[in-house]
């Protein structure tokens with residue numbers, strides 16, 4: 001098939017062609033990072049799913065090897081769906097994944113590397129005693145999937161959870177095992193929540209109370225908080241809470257202030273789904289991968305011959321407030337930085353627009369810190385504005401505000417017929433200032449038939465402290481992955497400009513608020529293309 005490369009990303013993970021969805025079983029083993037993912041080897045739409053497999057030593061340059069797991073036995077003949085890897089004691093990796101059987105029941109299977117001395121772990125063996133967990137005793141076999149990485153309890157028993165639902169209740173059903181092969185369902189789920197619908201791709205892991213260090217999933221010493229995440233099939237968004245793991249009850253309990261439903265915290269307030277984290281024992285950090293789907297039409301995907309990317313690997317850790325996570329692209333990404341332009345200490349007057357020129361900006365990385373010099377003109381924040389996305393939608397990019405909108409126009413055409421905006425607006429409530437971050441692709445393309453949702457989130461920064469707020473955007477042809485407030489808010493969008501392509505893409509900083517804003521420091525780098533699975 002011919003692949004149309006016009007919108008192909010340069011440094012976001014993807015295979016040379018065809019459909020991809022969820023990242024699966026990411027792991028670090030003997031100096032090599034492995035990423036598996038849901039892949040259709042036959043086309044650019046979902047179907048024929050196998051576990052495609054790539055290896056890397058830096059999570060930036062990738063080499064494709066043969067699919068690791070593909071339908072071949074009754075227990076996975078109708079599909080090899082999502083799952084996770086666990087590194088067993090003695091440094092032995094194992095994969096648990098969901099298979100779809102001849103009755104279209106979802107079952108859980110185990111697979112082992114055939115040859116541990118192959119650094120690429122190319123071949124995986126699926127024992128005939130699979131499935132190791134079947135949907136019995138009232139579990140709905142068409143909603144029972146995506147086993148997590150397992151963790152070892154102080155009682156030397158392994159635990160894992162699988163996503164399911166009971167009527168409209170999302171459930172993380174728990175299983176325990178002494179030998180990793182025989183699993184017994186626990187009487188109580190690890191966690192569940194009313195009204196959310198099916199929980200896909202649950203993830204459950206500890207985080208340190210302080211600092212950026214990651215924690216191994218099985219660690220239980222020291223002061224730890226826990227993160228529980230699910231992907232909601234109903235809304236196609238994910239949400240997470242921070243809480244405690246009550247080992248006496250084997251239950252996860254979200255912290256009091258955490259909103260435990262679809263309007264709770266998100267890793268990414270944009271196009272991001274089915275994410276999975278793993279502990280990188282090499283650099284002692286926790287890494288998060290997420291899938292970003294296309295937002296053009298199915299026919300566009302067929303025509304271009306590919307669909308789906310993974311977001312850049314992000315390190316995750318707990319914010320010192322304990323109320324949310326911080327995410328930041330792994331430091332290895334910076335090795336791709338090429339030509340640089342910078343702007344220092346420049347005032348953006350009300351209505352101001354400055355082009356950042358001198359580099360190719362269709363495959364770039366922009367880091368900027370803004371300083372809001374005065375807040376007197378900040379608009380009043382109406383406490384009924386509880387939905388940041390709606391607020392971004394209503395105000396758009398061009399509605400003049402008091403403080404902001406200020407930010408970036410990326411993938412812009414020279415006449416501004418096209419652009420995707422990433423910006424802040426600062427509001428004043430009786431007790432504090434509220435920072436809103438928006439990513440608005442509604443003008444991203446002159447082409448018709450594209451899905452262009454506006455995304456938004458509140459950024460938990462204290463703007464009054466020094467007036468500063470930072471933004472980082474990873475621009476990659478059809479992907480815009482932005483980090484506001486130093487990783488407090490992430491928003492990813494997919495866009496398909498008709499004109500702002502390649503060297504016709506421009507980058508601007510703007511301020512459409514009444515109050516002046518200063519660019520303290522802006523750096524924009526061209527990004528080099530890593531080895532990407534042979535593409």
Ligand code: FRU
Pocket residue numbers: 021022038049081082083098145146200201273274
């Ligand atoms: C999430 C998901 C998983 C499932 C897989 C199938 O995107 O629906 O629940 O295992 O994709 O490809």
